[in-house]
Amino acid sequence: MTENDPGRTAGKKPDLSVNIGKLRMKNPVTTASGTFGFGLEYAPYLDLNRLGAIVVKGTTLQPRPGNPTPRLVETPAGILNSIGLQNPGVDRLIGEYLPYLAQYDLPVIVNIAGDTVEDYAELAGKLDRAEGVAALEVNISCPNVKKGGMQFGSDPYMAAEVTRAVRGNTDKPVIVKLSPNVASIAAVAVEVAAAGADALSMINTLLGMAIDVRRRRPLLGNVMGGLSGPAIRPVAVRAVWQVYREVDLPIIGMGGIVTAEDALEFILAGATAVAVGTASFINPRAALEVLEGIEQYLVENQVEAIGELVGAAHRA
């Protein structure tokens, strides 16, 4: 086809829709768990209906109070956090937050976390029966809780066991969120795929810490925390690139996305969808601006469907 092909002239909207397993999203932009609350916090600033999906705050069986303060430290082009999965528990999520979100035309992906394999299985069962859950994102990679969390994510076989437990209790799409704090993220991805995951999301935060040199003590109340923001983007793009080559599952790419160009890097590396995280703190409209920028890129480069770009950097 040539540039003069009438099918590609201006005015024709590119196809932005993507599929994450059985979950169909009208566009590829979602929000990273823990950075967008339950969506309602951002409703004054943007039309939630325009997002491809939202991923709500990590949810556990019982409410969790969270970690001691301080919980946040600003680092070069990034932040370290140790929130400690503070959340109201799955029952309040189902009873209060999901009904609120039902007013929107917006798939809700629920991020789940547990201390044991049985916790994950029980969470999956409860949410499988709940109204308004489009998919589950399995958090096997939170660096901020003592038991479970990253311990599952750093061992390919434990990661697979958690995946099987969730898979066994739900027909909803199962997205497993991978940790970058491993020797080979592709090795974990391969096991998780074999255990029945429908998709992967990556990456969670990088384990880090910062020290107050005047007080000579760690800055975070919990000593270590998860690094996010633009500082980690190259690590995340690399991880998506590696996993895309090894595993044939859709990937939701995230890690320091601020602009549409950042998001396109992930898509070209192999991500089917992207999540905006820390950037929402700086600009509550960041996710929508990323979406608008992606659409503009497709129009300007005469790409008919976003799918054409997924992994395109591998085929260059």
Added chain:
Amino acid sequence: MSLLTDAKVVKQMELAPHYYRLVLSAPATARAAGPGQFLHVRCGETLEPLLRRPLSIHAVNRERGELALLYRVAGRGTALLAKKKGGDTISIMGPLGRGYTMPSAPERVAVVAGGIGIAPLYFLLQETGARGQSALVFWGTSTKEQFFRPARPVWDLKGTKGRYLSIVQEIRAQGHQIVLATDDGSAGFHGTVTDLFERYLNNPSGREEILSLYGEASTTSGQIKTDREAGGGPGAGLNFYQNPESETFARVYGCGPGVMMKELCRIIGTHKIPGEISLEERMGCGVGACLACACKTREGDQGGFRYSRVCVEGPVFPAGEVIWDD
């Protein structure tokens, strides 16, 4: 209602080394703002520093559609903010958070401020002063320069047109009485503002003396008389503290460093005076999503606690609700 807006800088003044007053034009935000609420301010244009900075709203002029911030340069974000000049644009989110409960009109109230903690309390004093309700203000700093040099008021205050006023004088011109404390004794009471406040509460017969010794006359910036002092003028009809000895406070408002707030909560707890204090914590999103700016508050009556979000449940909390860990 909170808005994301590009506000235009009207002007910025340095009131003392590292202390600035920034006036922004943002009509809808100014209309919606209440005392104790804050703005989440994007100080730079780049990703370094990354986060917005939460700054309490210092004063509002709804007719002009303007609001002011008063802040200390404490790091990279506020250092960038200090470079902004008239005509520049700054992205602001707000008004955010839960502010002070306005006192009911006949109530006697005290305001206790530590250092730059005067910023949000000034807005409260502006609002109560405007409806003819005077407060007794206790303001402490480390040294007298931190009461700031006289400058042209952000907006003309009635009866003071054209004069340069210090913040202390502005507060008086709005109908309030103010006493001062400094850590180094360079002005007002030599000691902490909470010590001064506790002395005032504990010793009714010494109150007149505290008011006369540590009032505005005790500072070097006290030479300019306001219209009230000259007789007549804006505050003349206000119900001032005629008889401090028998005076009790229906409510106390505080803002200042954590150690000071803890002490203030102890004092007003002892005296069983209800109060509200404004807290500060490292903040991420400013809208309650990230759960970074947590503080411990009481939960139930079994001695339990929960982590509340300073940005949403605060920054102003009832004094009795906050749990102070050592």
